[in-house]
Amino acid sequence: MDALSADLPAARILAAIRDVPRGAVAGYGQIARRAGLPGRARMVARLLAGNGDDTLPWHRILRSDGRIAFPPDSPGFREQVRRLRAEGVVVEKGRVRMPRGDAGDLDAALWGPDA
DNA sequence: GAAATGACGCGTT
DNA sequence: GAACGCGCCATTT
Numbered sequence: 822m823d824a825l826s827a828d829l830p831a832a833r834i835l836a837a838i839r840d841v842p843r844g845a846v847a848g849y850g851q852i853a854r855r856a857g858l859p860g861r862a863r864m865v866a867r868l869l870a871g872n873g874d875d876t877l878p879w880h881r882i883l884r885s886d887g888r889i890a891f892p893p894d895s896p897g898f899r900e901q902v903r904r905l906r907a908e909g910v911v912v913e914k915g916r917v918r919m920p921r922g923d924a925g926d927l928d929a930a931l932w933g934p935d936a
Numbered sequence: 937g938a939a940a941t942g943a944c945g946c947g948t949t
Numbered sequence: 950g951a952a953c954g955c956g957c958c959a960t961t962t
Contacts, residue, residue, distance in 0.1 A: 849944055863958050866943045882943075890943035897943075 841881045844908045846917050848885045880904035887917040
C-alpha cells in the first residue's frame with residue numbers, strides 16, 4: 822500500500838473511541854456515526870478485534886442495547902466487565918445500566934456525551 | 937468472482 | 950423481555 826495511504830476511516834473510528842470519557846460507554850454504531858461512517862458498526866468491531874492497542878478503551882464499547890458484545894462465558898466478557906466496574910460503570914447480567922433518569926449514579930454523560 | 941464469517945443494528949414475533 | 954430473521958459492511962477463504 823502507498824506510504825501516503827492514511828486510513829482515514831480507521832483513524833477516525835479510533836479517535837472517536839478515544840474520545841469516550843472514562844466511566845462512560847458507547848455503542849458500535851454510535852462510534853461509527855461519530856466517526857462520520859454511518860452503518861459501519863461492524864467495521865468498528867473488526868478494528869477493536871485486531872487493534873491490539875491497550876491504550877484504547879475498547880471496554881467502553883458495547884452493543885446498541887448496552888449489552889457486552891462477547892458471550893457471557895468468554896474471557897473477553899469477563900475482562901470487559903472487570904474493566905468497566907473498575908471505572909465505576911454498573912454492569913448487571915452482562916448489561917450496562919443505561920442512564921434512565923433514575924438514581925443519579927452516573928450523572929448522564931453516559932450513553933452519548935454529545936446528546 | 938462467489939460464498940462464508942464476524943466484538944453489529946433494527947424490526948417482528 | 951427473549952428469540953428469530955434480515956440487512957449492512959469489510960475481510961478472508
